[in-house]
Amino acid sequence: MTILFLLLMIPSGESAELIPSLTLPMIEEIDPLEYVVGPGDILWFSIQGGVPSELSGTEAGSILYMTVTPDGYAVIPSAGAWSVAGLRLCEVTDLIEAGFTARYPGLRGMAGLAVIRTFRVPLSGQVTNQGLYDVSGASRLTDLLDLAGGITAAGSWTSIQIVHSNGDTTEVDITRFLLNGCMLSNPVLSLGDRVHVPVADEFVRVEGAVNITGSIATTFVGGPDNDAWAGSSRGIVEYIPGETVSVLVQRIGGTMSWASRDSCFVLRILPDGQEVKINAPLDIPSIDPELLPGDRVVCPGIPPVVMVTGFVYSPGAYPHIANMGAFYYISQAGGLLREARESRIKIVLSDGTEANASDVPVISPGSAIVVPRKPLVGWHDPLLIFTSLASIIIAWKSLN
Numbered sequence: 256m257t258i259l260f261l262l263l264m265i266p267s268g269e270s271a272e273l274i275p276s277l278t279l280p281m282i283e284e285i286d287p288l289e290y291v292v293g294p295g296d297i298l299w300f301s302i303q304g305g306v307p308s309e310l311s312g313t314e315a316g317s318i319l320y321m322t323v324t325p326d327g328y329a330v331i332p333s334a335g336a337w338s339v340a341g342l343r344l345c346e347v348t349d350l351i352e353a354g355f356t357a358r359y360p361g362l363r364g365m366a367g368l369a370v371i372r373t374f375r376v377p378l379s380g381q382v383t384n385q386g387l388y389d390v391s392g393a394s395r396l397t398d399l400l401d402l403a404g405g406i407t408a409a410g411s412w413t414s415i416q417i418v419h420s421n422g423d424t425t426e427v428d429i430t431r432f433l434l435n436g437c438m439l440s441n442p443v444l445s446l447g448d449r450v451h452v453p454v455a456d457e458f459v460r461v462e463g464a465v466n467i468t469g470s471i472a473t474t475f476v477g478g479p480d481n482d483a484w485a486g487s488s489r490g491i492v493e494y495i496p497g498e499t500v501s502v503l504v505q506r507i508g509g510t511m512s513w514a515s516r517d518s519c520f521v522l523r524i525l526p527d528g529q530e531v532k533i534n535a536p537l538d539i540p541s542i543d544p545e546l547l548p549g550d551r552v553v554c555p556g557i558p559p560v561v562m563v564t565g566f567v568y569s570p571g572a573y574p575h576i577a578n579m580g581a582f583y584y585i586s587q588a589g590g591l592l593r594e595a596r597e598s599r600i601k602i603v604l605s606d607g608t609e610a611n612a613s614d615v616p617v618i619s620p621g622s623a624i625v626v627p628r629k630p631l632v633g634w635h636d637p638l639l640i641f642t643s644l645a646s647i648i649i650a651w652k653s654l655n
Contacts, residue, residue, distance in 0.1 A: 287345040293446045295372030296323045303363045380452035381410025395441045411455040420447025457494035457548035464514030464556030467507045499543040500535040514556040522551040557621035563588040565626030566595035575620040581612040601625040
């Protein structure tokens, strides 16, 4: 079998133009004690001192570039070939330098890594896009997951499987890296690795003034049933046995600035179908209940929005702006309708109390502005009165 190799003998002043640059971004500097060399890596070799006649095509100070062959060899013609695949970079440089010195006593060479290899890793399971992805010898698990569009709502973040070329399987909890920066939980990928994201076994629901990160859970911003919940989050998080409420909240990204941390609670469905409420204040370590699968963690708070309801053009929730009065938010809602009764606009404060708009010069976050309808006086609204009378007549005839 013919061994394919790339050996470029280039004067040092020209090497930058001919050696390909690294196309994939790196997280950190390559550590020779950790980086594993493999096919496709390009190594450099610099000769100090005189140049042997066998390598007369070079000049003093030249740099030799060699690509590790598909079967794992680094080759310098007339000097030697060394099996380097699977060795640490520090081991490879020592091997080549010692081998060259043995072939040419009195000469000294120095080796290193010029360009990191790229290869393909299969990714399967609960990811947005399964398939084969190009990664580099410095790529980590998070790089691969990002290329695939992330983990789906049903996927497990705590038991990702990396099947290595020797048949061994490593199980990775990627949340330890995402939350604490633990690099051991974000391993470097190697040629021959296969990654599989299994389905998570159990889940916990979280909602309220929590800062659910997209990388940890499936997130739904705003509540489907109550517009006053706008600005909050609702999500599904993988259940981890033994985890408490405070640890879960920390894992998903903590609480928002407007959260009522002392009012958090857990809703749990008992085996008999009844729902119980368990207090879980986040800042009291002695009250930190352990979660069970299917629990619903709620962290209430006063959302930084103001609701505008009633007879305006666009009722809804609007961002709270400091020192603004009721008519600022009414204008944000498109203004008053013709039927609106401006003199009776009510403000419902976040504590549930009501006041006239004229008595509340500044609207606080979490408040609601209620714009009522004008009372029917005379025939100011003939169409509504006509249709109401018609409905009454139709109903009376139906009964008789």
